[in-house]
Amino acid sequence: MxxxxxxxxxxxxxxxxxxxxxxxxLASDIEPILKNIHQIIGLVAQRHGHTxxxxxxxxxxxxxxxxxxxxxxxxxxxxxxxxxxQIPAFLRLICHPRADELFREMRNTEFSGVGAGSYGIRxxxxxxxxxxxxxxxxxxxxxxSLDGIVFWTPLLPITEELGPVIVLxxxxxxxxxxxxxxxxxxxxxxxxxxxxxxxxxxxxxxxHVAPLLNPGDLLLMDFLTIHGSGFNRSARSRWSVQNRxxxxxDPVGMEIGWKASVTAGTDAKAVFPQNFVEA
Numbered sequence: 440m441x442x443x444x445x446x447x448x449x450x451x452x453x454x455x456x457x458x459x460x461x462x463x464x465l466a467s468d469i470e471p472i473l474k475n476i477h478q479i480i481g482l483v484a485q486r487h488g489h490t491x492x493x494x495x496x497x498x499x500x501x502x503x504x505x506x507x508x509x510x511x512x513x514x515x516x517x518x519x520x521x522x523x524x525q526i527p528a529f530l531r532l533i534c535h536p537r538a539d540e541l542f543r544e545m546r547n548t549e550f551s552g553v554g555a556g557s558y559g560i561r562x563x564x565x566x567x568x569x570x571x572x573x574x575x576x577x578x579x580x581x582x583x584s585l586d587g588i589v590f591w592t593p594l595l596p597i598t599e600e601l602g603p604v605i606v607l608x609x610x611x612x613x614x615x616x617x618x619x620x621x622x623x624x625x626x627x628x629x630x631x632x633x634x635x636x637x638x639x640x641x642x643x644x645x646x647h648v649a650p651l652l653n654p655g656d657l658l659l660m661d662f663l664t665i666h667g668s669g670f671n672r673s674a675r676s677r678w679s680v681q682n683r684x685x686x687x688x689d690p691v692g693m694e695i696g697w698k699a700s701v702t703a704g705t706d707a708k709a710v711f712p713q714n715f716v717e718a
Contacts, residue, residue, distance in 0.1 A: 440576070440670065441544045442537070442540055442541045442544050443541065443544060443545065446670065447459075448545065449625075451545065451659060451661070453609070454608045454609055454621075455606070455607075455608065455610060455611035455612070455660065455661040455663070455664035456606045456608065456648065456654065456659060456660045456661070456664055456666075457658075457659045457663055458650050458652065458657070458658055458659075459586050459656065459657040459658075459659065460653075460655075460656050461653075461655050461656060462592070462655065462656065462657035463532065463535065463592060463654075463655045463657065464539070464655065465498075465654055465655045467495075467530075468531075468532055468535065468655070469592075469594065469654045469655055470498065471526075471528035471530075472523075472526055472528045472529050472532065472560075472578075472675060472680075473496075473498055473501035473594060473654075474496055474501070474585060475523070475526040475528060475529075476501050476502060476519075476523050476526070476560075476582055476594075476678070477496045477500075477501045477502070477503070478653065479519055479522050479523055479526075480493075480502065480503070480504050480505050480508065480519060481493060481504065483508065483515055483518055483519055483522070484508055484515075484631075487512070487515065489508065489511060491504040491507040491508055491511075492504060492507060494512065498654070499595075501594070501595075502595075502675070502676065505519065505676060506564070506565070506674075506675065506676060509564060511663050511674075515651040516562065516564065519562070520560070520562055521558075523560045523562075524558075524559050524560055529560060529620060529640070529680065532680060532682075533553060533558045533680070533682035534553060538590055538657075538682075538684070539551055539684070542588055542590075542684035545659075546586050546588070546684075546686045548686045548687070548688050548689075549688075550681070550686070550687040550688055551684050551685070551686060552583065552684065552685050552687050552697070553683065553685075554581050554583040554587075554683055554685055554697075554699060554700055555699035555700065555703050556697075556699050556700035556702050556703030557581050557682060557683040557685075557700050558680075558681060558682035558683065559680075559681060560594070560678065560679070560680055560681075560684075561677070561678070561679050561680075561681060562676050562677070562678055563602065563668060563676060563677040563679075564671065564675065564676045565671050565672065565673055565674055565675065566671065566672065567671070568670065569626075569627060569628075569631075570627075570631065571667075571668045571670065572631075572640075572667055572668040573624060573631070573634060573667050573668075573673075574634070574638055574641075574642055574665055574666070574667040575633070575634075575635065575665065575666070575667065576609075576610075576611075576615060576616060576662065576663050576664065576665055576666075577589050577660065577662040577663075577664075577683060578615060578662040578663055579615065579616075579618060579633070579701075579706065579707050579711060579714070580630060580633075580700060580701045580702075580705070581662065581683050581685070581700050581701075582692075582695055582697075582698040582705065582710050582711070583683070583685035583692050583697045583698065584685035584686045584687070584689035584691065584692030584697065585662065585663070585689055585690075585691040585692060586659075586661075586662065586685075586686050586689050587661075587662035587683055587684060587686065587692075588659055588660065588661060588662065588683070588684055589658075589659065589660040589661075589662070589664075589666075589681065589682075589683050590657060590659060590681065590682050590683065590684065591604060591657070591658040591659075591660065591679060591680070591681050592650075592652070592654070592656060592658070592679065592680050593652050593653065593654055593656070593677070593678065593679045593680075594654055594678035594679060594680065595654060595675075595677070596651075596652075596653050596654070596676055597650075597651050597652050597653070597677070598651065598673065599649075599651070599669075600671075600672050600673035601669070601671055601673050601675070601677045601713065602668060602669025602670045602672065602673075602677060603649040603650060603651055603669050604649065604650070604666055604668060604669065604672040605647050605648070605649045605657060605663050605666060605667055605669055606644060606647070606648045606649070606658075606660060606664060606665075606666045607645035607646070607647060607648075607665040607666065608646040608647075608648050609645060609646070609665040610644075610645045610663070610664055610665040611661040611662075611663035611665075611702065613663075614663065615663060615711065615714050616635045616636065616637055616641060616665070616714070617635070617637075617714055617715070617716050618633055618634065618636055618637040618707075618711075618714055618715050618716070619633075619634060619636045619715065619716045619717070620632050620633045620634075620708065620715070623638065626640070629701075629702070630701040630702055630707075633701075633707060635665070636716045637709075641665070642665065649669060658711070660706065662683075662685075673706060685697065695710055698710055
């Protein structure tokens, strides 16, 4: 018997996304990451000689002191952002055997991969929209295989105020969008400058779905499904884990050479020149 029922497989194929409650075990898969994040925040504060208000560790207080540190110096947040991606428990999660099995089953392949630069822990700070992930499709930014899947799980309960991921149901059926760079998002940096051409017209065509997930829940999204981060208007940062599996046997991925992510240096416009509109 497979990981997914036929009904769930069909839902994903039809809608381009799927929510699997409690896919990861909170105690063995998620809590070790939270404990290490708590320790890292304390160590960064100690390294820079700051005393911040630190609650003892619990699932609910794993990030205590983080927002206070960011208010003291924004660069401390960047330091923590880089360090948490080096936690062994996090690296185990992105290659979790059950997740790998799930991907291979869903894409009917025996050979899966995790793209270079395709995984991390996002920290979306309150009202910090500069680094918010706007509407996009993963395949443009992760050109490993056309049939890749995004695996997204939160590290704290997601509320409306925190800004859940917004998924455009069935958008994967229309293929890769046209994009432009340095137009609507010209004020952003790097890959964040790339946006869907005539974005408003495109996104209004689809149903918007914004699942409110808990730690251990898993959101799956097709590499062509349009999605974006909500706006964090809470008093706390939104912490989440993302990784992407791809299929080595996908002919499109093979043709373009299973490229690394855009953030790892791949030029999306060079890979997909036909999908870019000049500003």
